[in-house]
Amino acid sequence: MSELVEVRNLTKVYDKKKTALQNLNLTITRGKIIGLLGPNGSGKTTLIKILNGLLNPTEGEVLINGNKPGPASKAHVSYLPERTYFQNSMKVRELIEYFTDFYEDFRPERAREMLASLNINENDRIKTLSKGTREKVQLILVMSREADLYILDEPIAGVDPAARDYIIRTIITNYNENATVLLSTHLISDIENILDEVIFIKEGHLVLQSTVEDIRMIQGKSVDSYFREVFAC
Amino acid sequence: MLGKLIKHEWKAIWKIPAILIGALLVIAVLAGLTFISPVWRSGMGGLDVLTVLVWILFYLSIIGVSMGNLLYLAIRFYQSMFTDEGYLTHTLPATSHQLLISKIMVMTVWIFLSMVGIFCSILIFGGMAILFLQPEISIWNMWEDICREFEAIGMLGLNLVSFAASIIFMLIASTVNGTMMITGSICMGQMVNKHKILGSIGAYFAINTVVQIVGMVVMLPNMLKTRFEAPIGVFQMLASIYWGMGVLCVLVSVGLYFLSEYFVRRHLNLD
Structure with missing residues (x-):
């Protein structure tokens, strides 16, 4: 079975007023790097949160490896949210122990290697690290898992170009090749070269799900150019 | 896990x-x-x-x-x-x-x-x-005095073991209840769209008030009955109050636990 994620008739309405996702249907297969693209407020983060069990859908369902979001799916999904979720008083070493305890697919030696390559001391407390370093530590922990699905919410937003390169390199060199990376971003030109597939979402609706190759062949455009055309204001 | x-x-x-x-x-x-x-x-x-x-x-x-x-x-x-x-x-x-x-x-x-x-x-x-x-x-003399007092109370017909058990039960139940009041009210506060902390504080006082009222309604007849119909002494009355309060704490705690679990499982909406 190559289907990893199935989203069926997914609707999310906030406070009975604001519809973030409207009857969304899509299937995500294994072994790909997929860009989840859309303008601000299009529903990307809402979809990601539902996939991770952080939000409950109003209607419809999502299945990951055939399971609804829960302990079974969370054991195989590695999630990088758009914010840092550490307890500030913890040391980096304690975070490695934490991930080792809770995730069977976590590879502490890989995390230590990456931390060392960035000269991050394992005995440093999170509160002593800069915002950028915290984000890198979080990315390292997330990418040190051998998960089936990596969900990365805006991993390159708000970082300098050098850090952006490091993040992209970390993603492509560390993800399990049988797994899928679902990556949301606005900065399409920076990641376009690593994407196999894209999903365009607009106002909670699926606009397009296509391979990058098809966009280039059929539309004769880069993903970035096509995105600008589809979402032109 | x-x-x-x-x-x-x-x-x-x-x-x-x-x-x-x-x-x-x-x-x-x-x-x-x-x-x-x-x-x-x-x-x-x-x-x-x-x-x-x-x-x-x-x-x-x-x-x-x-x-x-x-x-x-x-x-x-x-x-x-x-x-x-x-x-x-x-x-x-x-x-x-x-x-x-x-x-x-x-x-x-x-x-x-x-x-x-x-x-x-x-x-x-x-x-x-x-x-x-x-x-x-000396501490030893004090301990002997305490033992004598308890013996005297025991001779009045009080079951000391039962009395001590009522206190221990009430203490454990009220400690768990203290925790559940916190977790329950914080979970309920998340149902408020804005000002979730205020919502939690409000929920805490609301739950506390309801529990106090229910406690009074349940305990008062029992206390009056003990006092006026069967004058068996202050310790028996206290023991019955402690058991009653303990049971109330357990019931409230169980209720708040399932309420909290329901909110976390079905209404988790992280901003």
């Missing part, structure tokens, strides 16, 4: 409550030392002011430990479940039951340890007062 969750929850929160309890015990010793030279026997100017200040500090420390630890545990629960930290908590491969039980167990232990710490500090303070003010009284 539950064991790992408890281990990490313990590691995350043990320092502050332990420091507060440790500080209280030190202050209790300092306050007790003031009895070496009590103010009413001292002619030294300024010593009386210092003594009173240490006693006030001791009093404030007791309040600090009971309220401070409760507040700290509430804040930690809120942060780990419903703020940015919640993004990690709720993506662990654990059920909502496991998450809640681990937090409730660790919180309950710390609330209990706070009570034990306060009790010990009062014991230290009182013990040192007796030691320095009435050195002729």
Whole structure:
């Protein structure tokens, strides 16, 4: 079975007023790097949160490896949210122990290697690290898992170009090749070269799900150019 | 999984409550030392002011430990479940039951340890007062006096074991209830769209008021019946009140647990 994620008739309405996702249907297969693209407020983060069990859908369902979001799916999904979720008083070493305890697919030696390559001391407390370093530590922990699905919410937003390169390199060199990376971003030109597939979402609706190759062949455009055309204001 | 969750929850929160309890015990010793030279026997100017200040500090420390630890545990629960930290908590491969039980167990232990710490500090303070003010009284003599008192009470028909069991049951039940009041109200507060903290505080007072009213309605007839129809003594009446309060605490705690679990499982909406 190559289907990893199935989203069926997914609707999310906030406070009975604001519809973030409207009857969304899509299937995500294994072994790909997929860009989840859309303008601000299009529903990307809402979809990601539902996939991770952080939000409950109003209607419809999502299945990951055939399971609804829960302990079974969370054991195989590695999630990088758009914010840092550490307890500030913890040391980096304690975070490695934490991930080792809770995730069977976590590879502490890989995390230590990456931390060392960035000269991050394992005995440093999170509160002593800069915002950028915290984000890198979080990315390292997330990418040190051998998960089936990596969900990365805006991993390159708000970082300098050098850090952006490091993040992209970390993603492509560390993800399990049988797994899928679902990556949301606005900065399409920076990641376009690593994407196999894209999903365009607009106002909670699926606009397009296509391979990058098809966009280039059929539309004769880069993903970035096509995105600008589809979402032109 | 539950064991790992408890281990990490313990590691995350043990320092502050332990420091507060440790500080209280030190202050209790300092306050007790003031009895070496009590103010009413001292002619030294300024010593009386210092003594009173240490006693006030001791009093404030007791309040600090009971309220401070409760507040700290509430804040930690809120942060780990419903703020940015919640993004990690709720993506662990654990059920909502496991998450809640681990937090409730660790919180309950710390609330209990706070009570034990306060009790010990009062014991230290009182013990040192007796030691320095009435050195002729030995601890052994005091223990014998207490035993004699209990024997006398026992002869009046009171079952001491049953009475002690009622107190222990009530203490355990009310400690768990204290934890559940915190977790329940914080979980209910998340249903408010904005001002979730205010919602939690409001929920806490609302639950507390309802429990007090229900407690009075349930307990009052029992107390009156005991008092007027079967005058069996104050200890029997107290025992029946303690059992009743304990049962009420258990019922409220169970109700709040399932309510909290329901909110976490079905209405988790992290911003």
